[in-house]
Amino acid sequence: MAEFDFDLFVIGGGSGGVRAARMAAQRGARIGMAESGPMGGTCVNVGCIPKKLYSYGAHFHEAFEESRGFGWQLPGTPVLDWEILKANRAREITRLNGIYDGLMINGGVERLQGHGRLVDAHTVEVSHPDGQTTRHTSKNILIATGGVPFVPEFPGRELAVTSDDMFDLPQFPKRLVVVGGGYIACEMASIFHGLGAEVTLLYRGEQILRSFDDEVRAFTASEMRKAGVDIRLHSEVSRIEAAGAARKVHLKDGQVLDADVVLYATGRKPRVDNLGLAELGVQQEENGSIRVDEHFTTSVPSVFALGDVVGRLELTPVALAEGMALVDHLFGAAPGKPARTVDYELIPTAVFTHPPIGTVGLSEEKARTKYGAIRVFRSDFKSLKHTLSGSSERTLVKMVVDAATDRVVGLHMVGADAGEIVQGFAVALKCGATKAQFDSTIGIHPTSAEEFVTMREVSRT
Known part of the structure; x- marks a missing residue:
C-alpha cells in the first residue's frame, strides 16, 4: 500500500494549478485537486477571458462610427443589448469550465469539488458542498488559490463593486465611476466607455499605470481622454452614499459625482483565507502572499505555492510557466529536455485599454x-x-x-x-x-x- 493517497495534491483549479496537475499526471504521478468554484480560476471566470470578450464588444461601437469613412451607411443607431452580451459570455465561460474539468478528468486527475485546507504537511481536508468533509494524504501539496480584489476601508465601501462583479451587473451602468489607476481600472474604464457608459476614472497618483514606461502612461491617458473617458488625477474618495439605486461619490476635495455603479479597482490580495497556513507554520509576507524559494517551496518542505498567491507577477502565462517548472522540479524533466525554470526578465504583457x-x-x-x-x-x-x-x-x-x-x-x-x-x-x-x-x-x-x-x-x- 502506498504511503500517501497522492503524489501531488493541488488546492485551486486556476491556470497554474490546472497546468501543474495536468503535466504531473502525464508523468504518471497520482494527482488530486480541490476547487470550490467553477474551474479555470480568475482568468477564465472573471478575468482575462470575459474582459477580452467585452473589449471586443466595446470596439464595435468605435467600428460603427469609423465605418462611415469607408462608405458604410448604417440604418439607425446601433444599440447594445446588455442581456444578450451577458448571456453569450456566460455560455462561453460555462463551455470553458467544462473544458478545464475535462482536462482534469481525462488526464487522470481526481477532481474534488470543495474547499481544500491544510491539516498537516501531508494532509488536505476538503469541505464539500453537501456539508461532508474528506481527508486526503499526499507526498506534496500545491497551493494555487490565486488572488481576489479588495476594497479598502472607508465610509460606504459596501456600496462599491469589484472587477468580479462587472461582467454580470443587473443593469448596464449609464454612469460609471472607476477608482484606481492600474491595468484593471484602466481596462474597465475603456471597455465600459466603449459599450456606451459615461465613465469617470479617479486616481490619487500623478499618472495612471504606475510601473509602466512614463511616455506610454501619458500617451495612453491622452488617448483615453480623447475617446471620452474623464480621467481625474490626484483624486481620492472620502465616502460613498446611496441615492436610491444610484450612488453619490464624495471626493476629498469636496466634489460630488453621481454614478449608477462605483467600481473599486485599487488592488488585489492573495486568496489565503482558511487554508490552515498559520497553523502549519507556512511563512507569509505582510500582505498575505506565501513566501517561496526558486523552486516554489514554502517554509514547509512538502508544501509548494505558485501563481498570484505568491505575489510575483500576477499574469496567467507566468502561472502556467511556474506550474511547468514545478512539475520538472518534483518529477524530473521530460525525456531529452532540460528542467524548466522561470525567467522573470523580459516577460511581455498587454493592457486592453482603448x-x-x-x-x-x-x-x-x-x-x-x-x-x-x-x-x-x-x-x-x-x-x-x-x-x-x-x-x-x-x-x-x-x-x-x-x-x-x-x-x-x-x-x-x-x-x-x-x-x-x-x-x-x-x-x-x-x-x-x-x-x-x-x-x-x-x-x-x-x-x-x-x-x-x-x-x-x-x-x-
Missing part, C-alpha cells in the same frame, strides 16, 4: 537606471486605417536600446493589435536582438508593426 498597450522589457526610466547610456527610438503616427475612419486616435511605438551593446532592452506600443504585435517581438528580445538586427529586418508593409524595423533616428539619449 487603444491597447503591448510592452516587453524595461521602461526608459528603468533602462537609464540599469545601463546609464541608452538610445531611445520612438514614433507616433495616425495609422492608415484612421486616414479614412475620421478617428483622431494615434499610435505610439518605442524602443529602448543599451548604448554599450546595441541590444534592445525595452519595446513598447500603444495602438491597435499592440498585444499581438509585441508578442512576436518578445521572442526577438529574449534572443538578445540588437538594434542593428532590427534595422536589417525587412518590414511588412503597410502595417503599424513595421515601424519597429524602420525607425532610424534617435529621439533621445
Whole structure:
C-alpha cells in the first residue's frame, strides 16, 4: 500500500494549478485537486477571458462610427443589448469550465469539488458542498488559490463593486465611476466607455499605470481622454452614499459625482483565507502572499505555492510557466529536455485599454537606471486605417536600446493589435536582438508593426 493517497495534491483549479496537475499526471504521478468554484480560476471566470470578450464588444461601437469613412451607411443607431452580451459570455465561460474539468478528468486527475485546507504537511481536508468533509494524504501539496480584489476601508465601501462583479451587473451602468489607476481600472474604464457608459476614472497618483514606461502612461491617458473617458488625477474618495439605486461619490476635495455603479479597482490580495497556513507554520509576507524559494517551496518542505498567491507577477502565462517548472522540479524533466525554470526578465504583457498597450522589457526610466547610456527610438503616427475612419486616435511605438551593446532592452506600443504585435517581438528580445538586427529586418508593409524595423533616428539619449 502506498504511503500517501497522492503524489501531488493541488488546492485551486486556476491556470497554474490546472497546468501543474495536468503535466504531473502525464508523468504518471497520482494527482488530486480541490476547487470550490467553477474551474479555470480568475482568468477564465472573471478575468482575462470575459474582459477580452467585452473589449471586443466595446470596439464595435468605435467600428460603427469609423465605418462611415469607408462608405458604410448604417440604418439607425446601433444599440447594445446588455442581456444578450451577458448571456453569450456566460455560455462561453460555462463551455470553458467544462473544458478545464475535462482536462482534469481525462488526464487522470481526481477532481474534488470543495474547499481544500491544510491539516498537516501531508494532509488536505476538503469541505464539500453537501456539508461532508474528506481527508486526503499526499507526498506534496500545491497551493494555487490565486488572488481576489479588495476594497479598502472607508465610509460606504459596501456600496462599491469589484472587477468580479462587472461582467454580470443587473443593469448596464449609464454612469460609471472607476477608482484606481492600474491595468484593471484602466481596462474597465475603456471597455465600459466603449459599450456606451459615461465613465469617470479617479486616481490619487500623478499618472495612471504606475510601473509602466512614463511616455506610454501619458500617451495612453491622452488617448483615453480623447475617446471620452474623464480621467481625474490626484483624486481620492472620502465616502460613498446611496441615492436610491444610484450612488453619490464624495471626493476629498469636496466634489460630488453621481454614478449608477462605483467600481473599486485599487488592488488585489492573495486568496489565503482558511487554508490552515498559520497553523502549519507556512511563512507569509505582510500582505498575505506565501513566501517561496526558486523552486516554489514554502517554509514547509512538502508544501509548494505558485501563481498570484505568491505575489510575483500576477499574469496567467507566468502561472502556467511556474506550474511547468514545478512539475520538472518534483518529477524530473521530460525525456531529452532540460528542467524548466522561470525567467522573470523580459516577460511581455498587454493592457486592453482603448487603444491597447503591448510592452516587453524595461521602461526608459528603468533602462537609464540599469545601463546609464541608452538610445531611445520612438514614433507616433495616425495609422492608415484612421486616414479614412475620421478617428483622431494615434499610435505610439518605442524602443529602448543599451548604448554599450546595441541590444534592445525595452519595446513598447500603444495602438491597435499592440498585444499581438509585441508578442512576436518578445521572442526577438529574449534572443538578445540588437538594434542593428532590427534595422536589417525587412518590414511588412503597410502595417503599424513595421515601424519597429524602420525607425532610424534617435529621439533621445
